[in-house]
Amino acid sequence: TAMxxxxxxxxxxxxxxxxxxxxxxxxxxxxxxxxxKCLYDNHFENALCRNESKEYLECRMERKxxxxxxxxxxxxxxxxxxxxxAKK
Amino acid sequence: MGGLWHxxxxxxxxxxxxxxxxxxxxxxxxxxxxxxxxxWSGTGGAEKGLRWLGTWxxxxxxxxxxxxxxxxxxxxxxxxxxxHVEEWRQRNKTTLTYVAxxxxxxLGASYAAVPLYRLxxxxxxxxxxxxxxxxxxxxxxxxxxxxxxxxxxxxxDVHASLQWNFRPQQTEIYVVPGETALAFYxxxxxxxxxxxxxxxxxxxxxxxxxxxxxxxCFCFEEQRLNPQEEVDMPVFFYIDPEFAEDPxxxxxxxxxxxxxxxxxxxxxxxxxxxxN
Numbered sequence: 001t002a003m004x005x006x007x008x009x010x011x012x013x014x015x016x017x018x019x020x021x022x023x024x025x026x027x028x029x030x031x032x033x034x035x036x037k038c039l040y041d042n043h044f045e046n047a048l049c050r051n052e053s054k055e056y057l058e059c060r061m062e063r064k065x066x067x068x069x070x071x072x073x074x075x076x077x078x079x080x081x082x083x084x085x086a087k088k
Numbered sequence: 089m090g091g092l093w094h095x096x097x098x099x100x101x102x103x104x105x106x107x108x109x110x111x112x113x114x115x116x117x118x119x120x121x122x123x124x125x126x127x128w129s130g131t132g133g134a135e136k137g138l139r140w141l142g143t144w145x146x147x148x149x150x151x152x153x154x155x156x157x158x159x160x161x162x163x164x165x166x167x168x169x170x171x172h173v174e175e176w177r178q179r180n181k182t183t184l185t186y187v188a189x190x191x192x193x194x195l196g197a198s199y200a201a202v203p204l205y206r207l208x209x210x211x212x213x214x215x216x217x218x219x220x221x222x223x224x225x226x227x228x229x230x231x232x233x234x235x236x237x238x239x240x241x242x243x244x245d246v247h248a249s250l251q252w253n254f255r256p257q258q259t260e261i262y263v264v265p266g267e268t269a270l271a272f273y274x275x276x277x278x279x280x281x282x283x284x285x286x287x288x289x290x291x292x293x294x295x296x297x298x299x300x301x302x303x304x305c306f307c308f309e310e311q312r313l314n315p316q317e318e319v320d321m322p323v324f325f326y327i328d329p330e331f332a333e334d335p336x337x338x339x340x341x342x343x344x345x346x347x348x349x350x351x352x353x354x355x356x357x358x359x360x361x362x363x364n
Binding site for chain 2: 010012013014015016017018019020022023024026029032036039043044045046047050053056057066072073074075076077
């Protein structure tokens with residue numbers, strides 16, 4: 001590997017909460033399909049499909065495929081409890 | 089007495105004016121003044137004056153008459169004092185050399201500091217982590233920057249020795265900084281044997297990579313696929329809201345996330361790019 005003086009090399013960082021366990025049994029596949037369909041319909045705009053992604057993660061948490069986390073910590077604070085954050 | 093002086097005085101005055109050293113009217117005035125001093129009077133005064141009269145024809149070069157020189161510091165012929173003066177001069181020279189060297193060194197250090205600091209950040213990894221904090225409370229409180237839409241495109245690669253079919257399930261996704269997003273990859277093991285893979289990722293452009301934060305993904309851990317198994321691999325990430333405030337990112341509208349899978353064998357250290 002070339003160690004060029006002065007040029008930065010990319011340092012991959014491990015994810016904050018670790019790795020997703022593989023969904024071998026496809027338990028959350030339906031949620032994923034819903035999310036993908038939403039993305040296709042909305043021209044891949046993530047902002048419009050956040051409900052579906054929230055549901056997918058909730059599915060994972062229920063089936064122990066993901067550590068339980070309050071949804072606010074996952075950035076879904078504005079979708080739960082009717083809390084409206086700055087959406088300008 | 090006074091009468092004798094008269095004729096002597098006038099030519100002397102001339103002498104004073106004739107012998108003027110170009111550009112030294114002060115000297116001339118001094119010379120004239122000297123003749124007015126009491127030493128010149130007296131019994132020998134006339135002779136001295138006449139002798140001086142004779143010299144005024146020959147005063148070609150500016151008078152180096154010793155008595156005419158402005159009083160100078162007596163150049164001591166005493167060797168002891170001279171040595172002192174020499175020593176002082178030597179010491180001054182040495183000090184000056186040292187001071188000049190320090191000044192040049194400081195200038196050089198200020199130039200060298202830029203690449204050295206960069207190298208330091210590279211090796212200690214502080215360059216990446218110091219910029220954006222990854223605390224989960226940051227995710228909680230971050231506000232999406234709605235007017236800055238970024239396109240994230242996805243790329244998938246496998247190492248030549250790994251026979252998985254690995255591809256993204258969407259070619260691109262449009263996000264804004266501060267908004268968490270989900271994306272999927274799919275991997276299939278077409279062989280008849282379970283295969284364990286491990287992946288790493290890369291973000292292009294490099295400078296944007298420091299704002300790309302993964303909350304959870306499938307990288308850096310061994311993932312086992314059974315024969316003929318196909319799984320969905322999600323990536324949950326967000327772009328740091330500070331991305332919108334970085335002036336270097338002003339033209340960045342496309343970020344490419346690229347995952348590469350390698351085969352993980354027992355006791356095998358991976359040639360994972362980016363690790364040294």
